[in-house]
Amino acid sequence: MNPFDVALFAAAIRLSVPLLLAALGELISERAGVINIGLEGMMLFGAYAGFLAAYATGRVGLGLLAGIGLGLVLGAIMAFVSVTLRGDQIVVGVALNLLAAGLTLFLYRLQFGGTQPTTVKMEPYAVPLLSDIPGIGPVLFHQLPLVYLAYVLGPVVAYLLYRSRRGLRLRSAGEKPEVLDSTGVDVARVQWSAVLAAGALAGLAGAFLSVGQVGLFAENMTAGRGFLALAAVVFGQWRPYGVVAACLVFGFTDALQLRLQSMGAVPQQVWVALVALGLVIGAVGAWRARRSGSPLRWVLLGAVLCVAVGALGAALVPGFALPSQFWLSLPYVLSLVALAASARRVRAPAMLGRALPVRG
Numbered sequence: 001m002n003p004f005d006v007a008l009f010a011a012a013i014r015l016s017v018p019l020l021l022a023a024l025g026e027l028i029s030e031r032a033g034v035i036n037i038g039l040e041g042m043m044l045f046g047a048y049a050g051f052l053a054a055y056a057t058g059r060v061g062l063g064l065l066a067g068i069g070l071g072l073v074l075g076a077i078m079a080f081v082s083v084t085l086r087g088d089q090i091v092v093g094v095a096l097n098l099l100a101a102g103l104t105l106f107l108y109r110l111q112f113g114g115t116q117p118t119t120v121k122m123e124p125y126a127v128p129l130l131s132d133i134p135g136i137g138p139v140l141f142h143q144l145p146l147v148y149l150a151y152v153l154g155p156v157v158a159y160l161l162y163r164s165r166r167g168l169r170l171r172s173a174g175e176k177p178e179v180l181d182s183t184g185v186d187v188a189r190v191q192w193s194a195v196l197a198a199g200a201l202a203g204l205a206g207a208f209l210s211v212g213q214v215g216l217f218a219e220n221m222t223a224g225r226g227f228l229a230l231a232a233v234v235f236g237q238w239r240p241y242g243v244v245a246a247c248l249v250f251g252f253t254d255a256l257q258l259r260l261q262s263m264g265a266v267p268q269q270v271w272v273a274l275v276a277l278g279l280v281i282g283a284v285g286a287w288r289a290r291r292s293g294s295p296l297r298w299v300l301l302g303a304v305l306c307v308a309v310g311a312l313g314a315a316l317v318p319g320f321a322l323p324s325q326f327w328l329s330l331p332y333v334l335s336l337v338a339l340a341a342s343a344r345r346v347r348a349p350a351m352l353g354r355a356l357p358v359r360g
Contacts, residue, residue, distance in 0.1 A: 002267065002269050003256065003259045003260060003263065003267050003269060003270065004269055004273065006135065006138050006139060007138075008255055008256065008259055009139045009252075009255075010138055010139045010142070010143070011255040011258070011259075012248070012251045012252035012254070012255040012256075013139060013140070013143060013147060013248075013251065014143060014144065014147055014213070014251075015251040015254045015255050016247045016248050016250065016251025016252070016254075017144075017146060017147050017150045017205075017208060017212075017251075018043070018205040018206070018208050018209050018222075018225055019205075019225055019228055019229050019232060019247040019250055019251060020150045020151070020153075020154070020232075020243070020244060020247040020251075021150050021153070021201045021202070021204050021205035021208065022039055022042075022043055022201060022202045022205040022225065022226060022229035023229040023230075023232040023233050023236070023243045023246070023247055024153055024154065024157050024201060024240065024243060025039075025197055025198035025199070025200065025201030025202055025205075026039055026198055026202075026229055026230060026233050027157065027233050027236075027238060027240065027243050028157065028160075028161075028170065028194045028197045028198055029194045029195050029197070029198035030174065030233060030238065030348070030349060030352055031161060031170055031171050031174045031194070031238060031349055032170045032171075032173045032174050032190055032191045032194035032195070032349075033173055033174035033175075033177065033191060033349055033350075033351035033352055033353075033354065033356075034078075034079075034082060034083065034089060034191050034194060034195050034198075034352075034353075035089050035090070035093070035352055035353045036078060036089075036093055036195065036198050036199075036202075037089070037090055037092075037093025037094055037096075037097070037230070038074070038078060038092065038093035038094070038095075038096030038097055038100075038226075039093070039198075039202050039226035039227070039229055039230060040097050040100070040222055040224065040225070040226025040227055041074070041093075041096040041097040041098075041099060041100030041101070041226070042071055042074050042075070042096065042100070042198075042199055042202035042203055042206065042226070043202050043203070043205050043206035043209070043222045043225060043226045044100040044101065044104055044206060044220070044221070044222045044226075045070050045071070045074060045100050045103075045104060045203065045206065046067035046068075046070055046071050046202060046203030046204065046205065046206025046207045047067070047104075047206035047207060047209045047210040047217060047221055047222060048104040048107070048108065048206075048210070048217055049063075049066040049067050049069070049070040049203070049206075049207065050063040050064060050066050050067035050203075050206065050207025050208075050210045050211045051063065051119060051207075051210040051211060051216065051217035052066065052217075053065070053066035053067075054066075054119045054120055054121075054210075054211040054215075055117060055119040058119070058120055059120070060120050060121065060122050060211050060212070063119070063120075063207055063210070063211035064146070064204060064207045064208070064211065064212070066207065067203040067204050067205075067206050067207025067208075067210075067211075068200045068203050068204050068207070069203070070203050071199040071200045071201070071202050071203020071204065071206070072196055072199050072200050072203065073199075074096065074199050074202075074203070075195050075196040075197075075198060075199020075200065075202075076195075076196060076199070077096075078092055078093070078096065078195050078199065079191065079192045079195040079196065082195070082355070083188050083191045083192055083195065083355075083356065084188065084192075086355035086356065087355075089353050089355075090353065097226075101220065104217075105219050105220075108217060108219075116216060116218070117216070118215045118216045119211060119215050119216065120211065120215060121211055121212065121213065121214060121215030122144045122145065122146065122208075122211065122212045122213075123144075124142055124143055124144050125142075125143070125144070125145050125148075126141065126142045127141040127142070144212055144213075146204075146208055146212055151244070154240055154241065154243075154244040155240075157240045158239075158240035158241060161240065169185055169190050170190055170193075170194055171349075173187050173190040173191055173194070173351070174349035174350065174351050174352060175349055175350045175351065176350070176351075177351055177356055177357070178357065187356055188356060191356070202226070205225075205229075206222065209221055209222065209225075224332060227335070228250050228331060228332070228335055229247075231246075231250075231335035231338060231339055232246035232247050232250060232335075233246075234338075234339055234346065234348075235249075235335075235338040235339065237346045238346070238348065238349065246338070249334070249338075250331055250334065250335065253330050253331045253334050254330075254331050256327075256330070257327040257328060257330040257331065258327075260327045261324045261327045261328065
């Protein structure tokens with residue numbers, strides 16, 4: 001059975017959406033100089049609020065609005081502590097994650113006990129005519145409505161950051177807040193708006209998980225997606241289209257690991273794809289090295305490793321099976337590799353994670 005079919009790519013697009021929503025919000029926040037480690041907690045709270053509202057009303061839209069609303073509240077708390085009170089942004093984010101993990105589970109069990117009720121969930125929308133195109137139609141044009149919105153947000157955020165006065169102020173807050181302050185702009189207000197946007201999108205991402213995809217809430221259902229969104233921002237080099245590409249890669253990896261968990265032996269196509277991936281890494285790395293003069297040895301090592309493992313797997317162990325835990329860890333291993341590969345060649349906003357200087 002070939003795992004690389006139309007259903008896999010359609011699932012990859014769908015699974016990338018919660019990552020993309022959260023990552024675009026985080027991009028806005030980090031560009032303003034505030035790192036939101038509490039993204040995972042905001043998503044989990046959003047998932048719970050979305051499920052609760054949809055369960056009570058029977059309406060998906062109200063569930064999504066509830067996720068956004070609670071995300072805004074949590075964003076306001078984050079902004080108040082980290083921007084207004086100049087608290088440590090990392091500590092605030094970690095506290096938010098711990099609170100979400102415990103409180104959502106406590107409230108869920110308090111209300112529903114050991115049962116797992118279901119609620120309404122979003123239905124896919126087929127774009128007329130376009131959804132009938134062979135191949136790409138089911139992948140791109142027969143998706144949940146929020147999928148279309150999420151991918152429209154990419155260009156919207158790019159326009160906001162690079163083509164608007166508000167975006168210029170936001171980027172200045174993350175790079176040189178003292179210059180922005182000298183023009184009479186309230187830097188704290190700019191950061192507040194960025195953190196609120198991040199909270200709203202994280203809450204929406206969480207609500208999409210519960211009422212957009214499955215119609216239920218489960219313990220720790222975000223499963224580290226908030227941290228993957230953080231990694232996507234770094235991997236995308238703090239650029240909107242880079243973040244979109246990174247989320248697509250993570251979404252594809254997530255869809256692939258779900259598919260491979262249901263199979264016994266590793267399909268031959270996976271080994272062949274690994275060889276192709278190694279060749280692509282080598283070609284892109286060589287092109288970048290020639291263009292920028294950056295060292296090539298680690299890129300070539302990764303390319304050779306992919307080709308060697310893929311070739312050996314295809315030739316020697318065609319019926320080889322791997323435990324499901326290996327496939328489950330694949331997106332997180334990829335995020336570590338992506339962060340390691342990006343560490344030396346990207347520059348974060350200068351004020352990222354640092355409190356605003358006190359006015360004299």
